[in-house]
Amino acid sequence: MVQAISNPMGTPDNNALIERLIYTLLDDYADCLDSDELEKWPELFVETGKYFIQSRENIEAGKDGGYWMYYTSQGMMRDRVTSLRHINTYNKHYYRHLINNIKIGERDNDSFHVRSNFLVVQTDFEGKFECLNAGEYRDVILIHDGKPRFKEKLVIADTFHAPSAIVYPL
Amino acid sequence: MEDYKRNSHTVWDCEYRHISWPSSDHTLIPCDVYIDRQVFEQEQELIFRGPTWHLSALFAEIANPGDFTSTYIGTTPVVLHHAHDDSINAYVNRCAHRGSRVIGELRGNNKFPICPYHNWRYDGTGKLLGVAMEQGMQSKGGYPDGFSKDCHGLKTLRVEAVGDVIFATFDSQAPPLHDYLGTVIVDRIETICQRPLQIVGYQRQTVPCNWKLFVENNRDTYHGPQLHTFVGQFGIAMPADRVSVDIHDAHALLSSWLPPSGDKDDKNAYPVQKGKYELEDPSIAQGFKALGDLQLSVISIYPGSLFTCIRNSWSCRRIIPTSPGTTDIEYTWFGYEDESDFERECRKKQSNLLGPAGYIALEDAEVLAMTQNAISRGDTSYIEFGGTGIESASDHFNSEATVRAFWKGYCETMQIPLP
Structure with missing residues (x-):
């Protein structure tokens, strides 16, 4: 279960609720990408939400550039969806996310710093499988009116040598 | 075998008689060269370790004495090392003794090349400094009297630079x-390179295609508007005052200029x-002008180097063949x-266009994978858009001349007899 690094709400009931909301958001994130419901992906973010995919190589080298995706608003994420749906040429493929080791860390007012591990495997249009990426999510999750949304999601790609094109968000 | 003996003794005739070159003007390419293992090995020898230069690092990557960075030229692992005597060196990342890697990291500072296997130690120029048990133990074993460390350095490459861009070659005879x-x-x-460059970040990717398909793609001006419609469909194409294609030997430079300042808002002259x-x-x-009106500069350097400034998305790419199909x-x-x-924020946002997940580059990777996947022995590729010539153009992008220039250079370096 969750390792509570700090105890944000004090009472076990609220803690359990927060855990449940955060878990639900991570589940929804994986579900929309794995079930090809891309349109739901930007809606998991606040309007000014940020979505970054950065390689572990750049993090270790202290580089604030060379992002695979660098989206600084929900609008930019919706633009990605529009482009993938209507503009870009690519082969059909399927994702499957495995997310675990979820750690709820520091609380900052209504926001929670949450880290988790991910593995994304991809199956191509002919049914062949590859491990697309393994890495870590570093999320800042806002819980407002009982609804969790990402303020920021930093995807750190351990697999910093991409084995093929990255079409959907990781 | 009798047939084989009767033929002229070019490498191509001797090794690959099953592949014949169909045209002398490079408008037809035998697709076997994209999938053949023997051709791949011969390319390593004649092209990548031959008289060609390879973009190996930017000076900013190894700006300080002691800095090093690892890469490949073809399939050969190479290290670029800024030595403590301030020289810039390139050496093969392979111990002169039994061949293990002497640098096991992508980049770093103040680490000397040391082989973990038998502890042979080198300096940043590739010179052998010391070996384990040179005199043996208790006067037993060790190296014979004539052993000279000067004769057992790392294999070094020739290094030259233009601006802040460092190139290396294996061939002392290269021009x-x-x-x-x-x-x-x-x-x-x-x-x-008019102002000092700074490294913004790195990316790595495998594209499941032959390296030559990738090189052709990045200098191919025909496919852009057909495959990459992101910019046009979102209505963010920038007007071009003029374009040009410069071909020098097997290299290509594609350029595009914005209309001069002041004119660019003239909707009649440059309809958006x-x-x-x-x-x-x-x-x-959103962007900024870093190079005056020059908005696109794609330099495709034979055989496998790319130096591209597309709006504010600036990168160099090393194209590294790992197998015939990857x-x-x-x-x-x-x-x-x-x-x-x-300005840095603009670069980061525009980097969404290229890279493994880039709006434009992902399409290239997908199409090249599909191309590689469809090749069978005996297939031919047809390259006659814009005619059969290999000339520069000062006013249009409507030709595959740059691709034909690649193949002309390829046939020369591979010593392929033309019909």
């Missing part, structure tokens, strides 16, 4: 770098194409050391 690249490309690289879709957040199209791409993203936060 000087400036002659190899030609004046127009040298001038362009120097223009881009309205897109079918509208960006919700147009900041991805190619690794190493990106180094750069900007200017003294640029503003706004």
Whole structure:
């Protein structure tokens, strides 16, 4: 279960609720990408939400550039969806996310710093499988009116040598 | 075998008699060269370890004495090392003794090349400094009297630079770098390097295709508007005052200039194409002028180096063949050391166009994978868009001349007899 690094709400009931909301958001994130419901992906973010995919190589080298995706608003994420749906040429493929080791860390007012591990495997249009990426999510999750949304999601790609094109968000 | 003996003794005849070159004007390419293992091995020898120059690092990557960075030239692992005597060196990342890697990291500082296997130690120039148990133990064993460390250094490469861009070659007979690249490309690289460059970040990717398909793609001006419709469909295409294609030997430089300042808002002279879709957040199209009106500069250097400045998305790419059907791409993203936060932010947003997940580059990777996947022995590729010539153009992109130039250079380096 969750390792509570700090105890944000004090009472076990609220803690359990927060855990449940955060878990639900991570589940929804994986579900929309794995079930090809891309349109739901930007809606998991606040309007000014940020979505970054950065390689572990750049993090270790202290580089604030060379992002695979660098989206600084929900609008930019919706633009990605529009482009993938209507503009870009690519082969059909399927994702499957495995997310675990979820750690709820520091609380900052209504926001929670949450880290988790991910593995994304991809199956191509002919049914062949590859491990697309393994890495870590570093999320800042806002819980407002009982609804969790990402303020920021930093995807750190351990697999910093991409084995093929990255079409959907990781 | 009798047949074989009767033929002229070019490498191509001897080794690959099953592949015949169909045309002397490079409009037809035998697709076997994209899938054949023998051809692949011969390319390593004749092209990548032959008289060609390879973009190996930007100076900013190894700016300080002691800095090193690892890469490949073809399938050979190579280290670029800024030694403590301030020289820039390139050496093969392979111990002169039994061949283990002497540098096991992508990059770093103040680490000497040391072989973990038998503890042979080198300096940043590749010179052998010491070996384990040189005199043996208790006067037993060790190296014979005539053993000279000077004769057992790392294999070194020739290094030359244009601007802040460092190139290396295995061949001492290769022409000087400036002659190899030609004046127009040298001038362009120097223009881009007018202010000190800074590394913004790195990216790596495997593209499941032969390296030559990737090289053809990045200099192919025909496919852009057909395959990559992101910019047009979102209505963020920039007007071009003029374009040009410069071909020097097997290299190609593609350029595009914005209309001169003041004219660019003249909607009659430069009508802006309205897109079918509208960006919700147009900041991805926001940019700044770093090179005057020059908005696109793609330098495709034979055989496998790319130096591209597309709007504010600036990178060099090393194209590294790993097998007949796979190619690794190493990106180094750069900007200017003294640029503003706004300018750096523009670069980061525009980097969404290239890289493994880039709006444009992902399409290239997908199409090249599909191309590789469809090749069978005996297939031919047809390259006659814009005619059969290999000439530069000062006013259009409507030709595959740059691709034919690649194949002309390829046939020369591979010593392929033309019909």
